[in-house]
Amino acid sequence: MFCDCSEKGKRTPYNGLKISSLKNEKHLLGLNNCEEEKRDDNLRPESEHLRNTRYSVFGLGSRAYPNFCAFAHSLDTILHALSAERLLKMGEGDELCGQKESFKIWAQDIFKAACGAFCVGDEMTIRDAVGAFSQTDLTWSPGKFRLTPSEEISPDICEGLSKLHGKSVFSCRLIESKQLQSLESSRQTLLVRLDTQGASELLYTPGDHLAVFPENSPFLVDKILACLHNAPPVDQDVKIEMQSERTTPLGNIKTWEKFPRFPICTLRTALCRYLDITTPPTQSFLKILATQATKASEREALENLANDIKEYQDWRHDKCPNLLEVMEEFSSLMISAALILTQLPLLQQRYYSISSSPSVYPGEIHATVALVKHRTQGGTGPLHEGVGSSWLSRIAPGTIVPCFVRTYVCYFCLKM
Template identity: 30%
Template structure:
């Protein structure tokens, strides 16, 4: 469940993009053995990630905090060393207006209060865009409060939801996800997606990830296996349709299936290419149309 996630062991972590691609898309296979978790094609996997330890180090240094100081996380009285709490418990990469308002009460910064003054909504919105907690403490510090007082204004790290890319009947005791690595520059610093870069840079086979299954009643294969389906999944949007095809292959469904897929380059970015070609060859997939936007003069 969301409140009590299962720690799933990583079996595989593969980059699906070819050498020279502008993208990095990870195919991750996790073991559900002993979890009791079940899912259907169309469901999502909730993943609780960890923050980048480098970002946490910069934050600790900026605030001059002792990484080993014990802080209380919640009303239940759970405690952790500060560094561990910042890595695994608190959201530190997203700023919100309520967070700025609480920070303004802890900071001696008149500039932060001015930013939050009525009529400045546009400036607040612009400030929140692409900035994180490190920016906030650098821009509006010093915060002469205890680490405990400061972390008390932070939100708990939310789970990330990813479409499941496998069928349980085709892969008993396993779940697969397809995750595109998010990296970009903003405000003079390189930014990284919390969960996607954990998966791309730090997650090895044998490691574990806390996960739960989010069922989705509104996104399912038709009950009648004869019903034809049309699937549109550009980029990582291909993930749930891989689970649809695995399921239909496993159950011997007879309905026609037509897939639309698009990405940047045919050679490097055709995700799960051999699987799609095999499904076409075996008749599980009736038809596939693809578009690769950077392979032609005109964007398609």
């Protein structure tokens, strides 16, 4: 298997890779998310061809950037030129257009192609195995998810974020959020001072970054909550359950199981702290929304956006709509709380350069944050604010700020 990383400064396993080392491989699977540069310098043709090698490539990228999946296409071309047998046309996953769904379809197809090429399993076994993809699929379908009241105690926000993101999140307290420029200035910058409360995990060195988990705008959250269909009380602790089906000697049995994505929380907490409600929806999410529109004209418009990449990109670039604006534009939508909680992406941490010295300010972390504000539709649309910067500007001293320190990894450092 090949794997590449588009994050600059990271080492990749391609360095020093030689084509001749692949001749004993029977099946190659290529996964890549780097479209900024072509990485074929280490994959130059050699005298030995890959006549006995069979492969398939799936590329990950974003059409927002040039050279979409460039490395994956280059790798696919080189392997084919070296006489390797392509089992399946190269798959592509677009970050802006339901890459998980694209990968799921490709994975099913390559599994069937590989089983046929290597004469593994009979038709029934292959069909059952491919069916496992849909059984573990977490995408939306009516009646597949539900919210039920929970008697369990919901975790505090840092514990909940730690479980949700699979990393340790710690609490700082805001000491001060100070404007560094006059209110008349066209740009606003904050000096944010945080008390680490003595946490050794929040010690830092030059070059490290502070990762902050912000909170969505309460105004935006309240408006969305008011638009949800048949939602439970917004401040009641709930759990998400997913219907699963298993085969027994007595036949297929459907049961409700706890959905592993979320900790126990209220609907308000989920929208405030856990879910991304400001990023424009993907085409795959719009496809789901189309099934919830009660007006035929709006359903058709959503389907067009979900299927026409050019129309979608124009709409996204012009309006850059958040979830509330989508719900207002397509007012016939009957969106359930279960759909929102299971299909929206997670609210990600924001990274800020640390602008303090641990020797001068022990027990503190300072960050200099630019306030992000802009109007969509060429300056005539609604005002959009950065989630992280706007939250840090409005919270009061003493507020808990969930965060962690991302250590800078230096592969080439001069020692004094």
